[in-house]
Amino acid sequence: MLDKLEALEREFADVERRLADPDVFADQDKYRELARRHKELDAIVERTRDLRQRTEDAATAREMLGELSGDDREMIRVEVQEADADVERLTAELELLLLPKDPNDDRNVIVEIRGAEGGEEANLFARDLFGMYQGYAQRQGWKLEVLNTDVSDMGGFNEVTFLVSGDGVWTRLKHEGGPHRVQRVPVTESQGRIHTSSATVTVLPEADEVEVNIDPGDLQVDYYRSSGPGGQSVNTTDSAVRLTHKPTGVTVSMQDQKSQLQNKAKAMQVLASRLLKLEQDRQAAELSEARRDQTGGGGRSEKVRTYNFKENRVSDHRIGLTIYKLDKVLAGELDDVSDALVQDEQTRRLTEDP
Numbered sequence: 001m002l003d004k005l006e007a008l009e010r011e012f013a014d015v016e017r018r019l020a021d022p023d024v025f026a027d028q029d030k031y032r033e034l035a036r037r038h039k040e041l042d043a044i045v046e047r048t049r050d051l052r053q054r055t056e057d058a059a060t061a062r063e064m065l066g067e068l069s070g071d072d073r074e075m076i077r078v079e080v081q082e083a084d085a086d087v088e089r090l091t092a093e094l095e096l097l098l099l100p101k102d103p104n105d106d107r108n109v110i111v112e113i114r115g116a117e118g119g120e121e122a123n124l125f126a127r128d129l130f131g132m133y134q135g136y137a138q139r140q141g142w143k144l145e146v147l148n149t150d151v152s153d154m155g156g157f158n159e160v161t162f163l164v165s166g167d168g169v170w171t172r173l174k175h176e177g178g179p180h181r182v183q184r185v186p187v188t189e190s191q192g193r194i195h196t197s198s199a200t201v202t203v204l205p206e207a208d209e210v211e212v213n214i215d216p217g218d219l220q221v222d223y224y225r226s227s228g229p230g231g232q233s234v235n236t237t238d239s240a241v242r243l244t245h246k247p248t249g250v251t252v253s254m255q256d257q258k259s260q261l262q263n264k265a266k267a268m269q270v271l272a273s274r275l276l277k278l279e280q281d282r283q284a285a286e287l288s289e290a291r292r293d294q295t296g297g298g299g300r301s302e303k304v305r306t307y308n309f310k311e312n313r314v315s316d317h318r319i320g321l322t323i324y325k326l327d328k329v330l331a332g333e334l335d336d337v338s339d340a341l342v343q344d345e346q347t348r349r350l351t352e353d354p
Contacts, residue, residue: 004098005048012041036106044097051090058083099349102174103280104205108165109173110147110273111203115158116179118197121186123156125307126199128330129180130160133173135332142166147266148254154187161270163206170205175341177203178304185309194310198303205280207272212279214272220244221264226255243267250274305337319344 015038018024025031061080068076113130115123137144143165150158164173181198189195226240240255241263252271254263306315307326314329314337315322321340323329329337 001094001098005044005094008041008044009048012038012045015041040101044094047090047094047097051087051094054083054086054090058087095350096346099346102170104170104174105168107170108163108206109169109203110161110163110206110270111173111176111201112159112161112270113157113202114200115152115156116198116200118182118186118195120152120154120156120188121182121195122197122199123152123158124154124187125180125182125197126157126160127155128182129199129201130157130162132330132332132334133162133164133176135330136334136338137164137166137332139332139335140166140168140172142169146256147270148256150253150255163269165206170203171342172338173203175338175345176201181303181306183306183308183310204270204273204277206269207276212272212275214245214268214275218246220246223260239263241267243271245271245275248275248278250278316341 015034019031019034019038024034058080061076061083064076065073065080111133113126113133115126118125134144145163145165146160147163148159148161150160152158179198179200181196183194183196185192186195186197220243222242222244223238224240224242225238239258239260240253241260242251242253243264244251250271252267252274254267254270257263257266304316304318306313306317307330308315309326312324312326313322314324314326316337319340321337323336325333325336
């Protein structure tokens with residue numbers, strides 16, 4: 001690891017030198033790329049220097065131990081313990097920083113939530129999940145932009161699609177993909193019985209314009225009149241757009257924008273992200289067993305997380321985490337769950353065979 005750290009320190013110095021070059025500054029794409037790399041390396045170099053210093057401190061203190069006695073010796077012994085603890089902590093932090101980056105780490109994300117099993121209760125739960133992510137985005141300082149909504153008869157969401165942008169959005173939200181299960185008494189239940197319903201969450205990395213080349217000849221474009229709950233018309237023109245990518249069968253519909261042109265642009269944005277994810281999954285499948293689609297079947301028996309209202313409980317089944325503050329989680333306080341999922345991923349990556 002020391003050789004790698006020294007090489008990264010040299011790269012850091014080179015990046016700093018290039019960032020000061022006026023010719024590089026004139027090329028904004030190149031400048032942004034170097035600035036991003038500088039930010040990555042800065043954290044590594046800072047901890048590398050701290051590690052080197054604390055390692056020297058520990059060695060110096062150990063040499064002094066043999067020459068001292070009494071209170072002075074005890075003071076130096078404490079210094080050795082503190083320096084050793086810092087060396088262990090900094091080494092662990094560097095191991096994490098040196099892990100290969102997820103190629104999507106710097107991307108914004110597109111999230112799609114759909115009501116699955118449970119009828120109208122599933123759609124109402126989909127709205128609750130949207131509110132949870134809306135609150136979480138606000139707490140994290142992220143920007144959330146709704147791209148499309150399909151409102152159900154009782155004000156839930158048959159489907160809602162939104163874009164989240166900001167630092168660390170993929171790192172945090174990628175773990176949200178999958179079937180989410182709710183256990184509660186639905187508003188439609190007259191006997192007070194607890195029902196189990198589910199909604200699916202799909203998390204897509206936002207595709208850059210140049211990454212996914214969509215041939216117009218591969219698209220089927222349909223225009224129709226947008227509608228509200230119960231199928232009522234909310235627009236007198238055919239402004240809603242449905243795009244079908246014929247080679248893959250992927251379909252995207254948009255109706256929230258004011259014009260055909262705006263809806264088509266948003267639909268193309270989501271379509272590009274879905275096709276990017278398909279390609280990334282295909283590439284990953286070539287290196288490992290093909291994994292199941294995030295959304296599974298959306299059935300009650302499949303789930304990544306359960307929200308139990310009677311017990312005020314949230315359970316993430318992938319990591320065996322259970323916390324009893326459902327009300328706060330649905331208000332956007334998702335940090336305890338998110339932190340645990342990120343930590344679990346880091347631990348697994350550190351223990352994987354090279």
